[in-house]
Amino acid sequence: MSKGNFMNTNRMRISRTAWSLLVVGAALGSTSAAAVDKGSAADTARYQRERAVCMSGQSNQDRATCLREAGAAFAQARHERLSDGPAPYARNARQRCEALPQEDRQGCLARMQGQGTTSGTAASGGIYRELVTREVAPPTTAVPPGPLPAEPTK
Numbered sequence: 661m662s663k664g665n666f667m668n669t670n671r672m673r674i675s676r677t678a679w680s681l682l683v684v685g686a687a688l689g690s691t692s693a694a695a696v697d698k699g700s701a702a703d704t705a706r707y708q709r710e711r712a713v714c715m716s717g718q719s720n721q722d723r724a725t726c727l728r729e730a731g732a733a734f735a736q737a738r739h740e741r742l743s744d745g746p747a748p749y750a751r752n753a754r755q756r757c758e759a760l761p762q763e764d765r766q767g768c769l770a771r772m773q774g775q776g777t778t779s780g781t782a783a784s785g786g787i788y789r790e791l792v793t794r795e796v797a798p799p800t801t802a803v804p805p806g807p808l809p810a811e812p813t814k
Contacts, residue, residue, distance in 0.1 A: 700737075707734040720783040767791055 707730060713719050714726035721729070757768035770776065776791030 703734060703737040706737070707731075710734075767793065 710730035710733065711727065714721075714723055714730055717723070719726040753772035754769070757765050757772060760768050771789040771791045776789060778787060778789050780786055780788045
């Protein structure tokens with residue numbers, strides 16, 4: 661094989677590689693464009709971030725479950741046009757606290773709004789939120805120890 665043929669073969673490989681990258685890039689671009697047409701760009705970007713977390717193994721779920729849930733969330737966002745804002749999270753927190761007895765709801769809502777201390781993660785088994793509320797009891801009248809004085813007799 662002469663030196664000239666080797667260079668031509670090498671150039672052919674580079675052009676094939678470049679061609680392959682161009683075709684793959686075009687396919688991905690058309691897929692992204694179709695996704696933007698079906699849903700908002702924010703929904704698509706959110707799905708791509710969630711999918712990347714699944715593929716990297718940084719999720720607290722196995723890959724198949726993570727990808728399935730990311731796809732389901734994307735489909736729901738397209739269907740309901742959910743926002744990326746805090747409103748869905750606040751609504752979810754209120755619904756969770758409404759399931760508690762009335763005397764515990766205010767503390768629950770306060771914890772969900774960030775009051776108190778928070779520790780743990782979902783990956784470690786759960787998030788623990790604690791809020792200490794001190795209540796001062798009303799003063800009581802002291803009753804002297806011993807027998808009560810007898811009432812005068814008539």
